[in-house]
Amino acid sequence: PVAGIEQSPGFTSYTPFTITQANAPSLKAGANTVDFVVDNVAAPGYTGLRVFSAQAPAGIPAAVVTGPQSREASAGDTVTFTAQGYGTAPVTYTWFKDGVAIPGVTGPVLTLTGVSASSSGSYTVSAVNPLGASAPSAPAVLRILSLVPGFGSTGLAADGTQLEDGAEDTRYVLSVNPDGAADAPAVVHTTTVFPISDNTWLGVSDTSKWISSRVDSVQAPAGDYVYKTTLNLTGYEPASTVITGSWTSDNVGKAIRVNGAATGLSNTGDFKNLTSFRIDDSNANFVSGVNTIEFVVENTTSGYTALRVDGLRALAVGGTATGTVPTVTIQLSGAGKPVLNVAGTAGATYTIQRSTSLGTAESPWASVGQAVVPAGGTVQFEDSTAPAGRAFYRLVIP
Known part of the structure; x- marks a missing residue:
C-alpha cells in the first residue's frame, strides 16, 4: 500500500494524489504496476473507478516493456504485432523489418494485411519520446508457411461449410x-x-x-x-x-x-x-x-x-527443396551490421540462424529471419540485431 493515499466516498469530485519513492519505496526502474483498490461496501450495488490525468513524471527515457512475438502465417493472412512502451509522454513507436524502418506506423500495433513470402523476416520496434529512442526490441520472426490441406475443425465439410445435424x-x-x-x-x-x-x-x-x-x-x-x-x-x-x-x-x-x-x-x-x-x-x-x-x-x-x-x-514448409545448393557470403553494412548475400533456388525460403559460439549451450542457434530467394536467385538479409563481436550463421534448408 502507498502510505497516505486514500479517497473517501465522494463521486462528484477528484482527490489529487502523487506517488513517489517517498511513499512507495518499491518503485523501480522500468515497468511498475499500480493497483487501485475500491471497496464496494453495500454489495450488490453500484461501484466503479475513474482516474483522471495520471502521468509518469518527466525525465523517464522511452523503453519497450513488451515486444512483438514470433509467429507463423500463410499467404493472404492478416498478421498483427503488438508492443508496449514506457516513458515520459508522449511515447510513439518506430517499427522495423529486417532493420529498415516501416514508414507511416507510429503506434504500438503493426498490422500486415494479405501477407506473402516477401513479408517474412525479422520485425523489431523502438519506443520514442522527447528524450530519444530506445534500443530495438528483441526480434519477432515472421515465417510464411504453406497451409496443409485436408485438415480442419469439427462439424465442417472439406470446403469449410457446415455439416447438417446428424451427418x-x-x-x-x-x-x-x-x-x-x-x-x-x-x-x-x-x-x-x-x-x-x-x-x-x-x-x-x-x-x-x-x-x-x-x-x-x-x-x-x-x-x-x-x-x-x-x-x-x-x-x-x-x-x-x-x-x-x-x-x-x-x-x-x-x-x-x-x-x-x-x-x-x-x-x-x-x-x-x-x-x-x-x-x-x-x-x-x-x-x-x-x-x-x-x-x-x-x-x-x-x-x-x-x-x-x-x-x-x-x-x-511445403515440399523438399530441389535445385541450387544455397551459398552465403557476408559483408558489413555502413552501420557495421552483417549483411548476408544468400544465393539459392528461386522461390525457396531459408531460415537464417545465428550463434556466437557455433551452437554451444552458451549460445544455441536462434532464428533471426528468413531469406526468400527471388527469381534472380540472390537475396540480401541484414542482421540489424547482431551483437558486437564474433557471430556465426547457418541456413536451415526446407
Missing part, C-alpha cells in the same frame, strides 16, 4: 468409443435440443460444430472417447509443422495426442468457452506421411458428451 464428420473417427464400434465416424450433434439450443454448451457458429458418438448424446455411456483425425505431411517438412486451434468438450478434455504421444495439452471441460492450443516440434514428433491427431474426452457419468474443435489448421 457423419468423416474427418473424425472414434478410435476409442464406449458407445459403439471403434473407428466409427463421429456424428454432428443435434443443435435443436438441450444442451445446445439453450446455449448450455458453446453456441452454434460458422467455424465449427459439436460432434459426438450419436446425434443426441443424452444416453451416451461413461468412459473415455478418443476422436482421431489425420494430417498428411507428404511433401512437407515435418519438423516445421505448426498446428493451432482451440477446443472444448463435455466433460474434461484429458489430452491431445500426436502419433499416440501426449502433447501436454488439455482443457477443463468448460463447455461454454474454447481453450487455445499450439502443437509444434516442441511438444510433438511429426513424421513424413500420415500423422494422427487424437482428442481424448472423458465422459465422467452416463449422459451428454461431445467435442468441439475450432479454427484448426496446420502450417508447414
Whole structure:
C-alpha cells in the first residue's frame, strides 16, 4: 500500500494524489504496476473507478516493456504485432523489418494485411519520446508457411461449410468409443435440443460444430472417447509443422495426442468457452506421411458428451527443396551490421540462424529471419540485431 493515499466516498469530485519513492519505496526502474483498490461496501450495488490525468513524471527515457512475438502465417493472412512502451509522454513507436524502418506506423500495433513470402523476416520496434529512442526490441520472426490441406475443425465439410445435424464428420473417427464400434465416424450433434439450443454448451457458429458418438448424446455411456483425425505431411517438412486451434468438450478434455504421444495439452471441460492450443516440434514428433491427431474426452457419468474443435489448421514448409545448393557470403553494412548475400533456388525460403559460439549451450542457434530467394536467385538479409563481436550463421534448408 502507498502510505497516505486514500479517497473517501465522494463521486462528484477528484482527490489529487502523487506517488513517489517517498511513499512507495518499491518503485523501480522500468515497468511498475499500480493497483487501485475500491471497496464496494453495500454489495450488490453500484461501484466503479475513474482516474483522471495520471502521468509518469518527466525525465523517464522511452523503453519497450513488451515486444512483438514470433509467429507463423500463410499467404493472404492478416498478421498483427503488438508492443508496449514506457516513458515520459508522449511515447510513439518506430517499427522495423529486417532493420529498415516501416514508414507511416507510429503506434504500438503493426498490422500486415494479405501477407506473402516477401513479408517474412525479422520485425523489431523502438519506443520514442522527447528524450530519444530506445534500443530495438528483441526480434519477432515472421515465417510464411504453406497451409496443409485436408485438415480442419469439427462439424465442417472439406470446403469449410457446415455439416447438417446428424451427418457423419468423416474427418473424425472414434478410435476409442464406449458407445459403439471403434473407428466409427463421429456424428454432428443435434443443435435443436438441450444442451445446445439453450446455449448450455458453446453456441452454434460458422467455424465449427459439436460432434459426438450419436446425434443426441443424452444416453451416451461413461468412459473415455478418443476422436482421431489425420494430417498428411507428404511433401512437407515435418519438423516445421505448426498446428493451432482451440477446443472444448463435455466433460474434461484429458489430452491431445500426436502419433499416440501426449502433447501436454488439455482443457477443463468448460463447455461454454474454447481453450487455445499450439502443437509444434516442441511438444510433438511429426513424421513424413500420415500423422494422427487424437482428442481424448472423458465422459465422467452416463449422459451428454461431445467435442468441439475450432479454427484448426496446420502450417508447414511445403515440399523438399530441389535445385541450387544455397551459398552465403557476408559483408558489413555502413552501420557495421552483417549483411548476408544468400544465393539459392528461386522461390525457396531459408531460415537464417545465428550463434556466437557455433551452437554451444552458451549460445544455441536462434532464428533471426528468413531469406526468400527471388527469381534472380540472390537475396540480401541484414542482421540489424547482431551483437558486437564474433557471430556465426547457418541456413536451415526446407
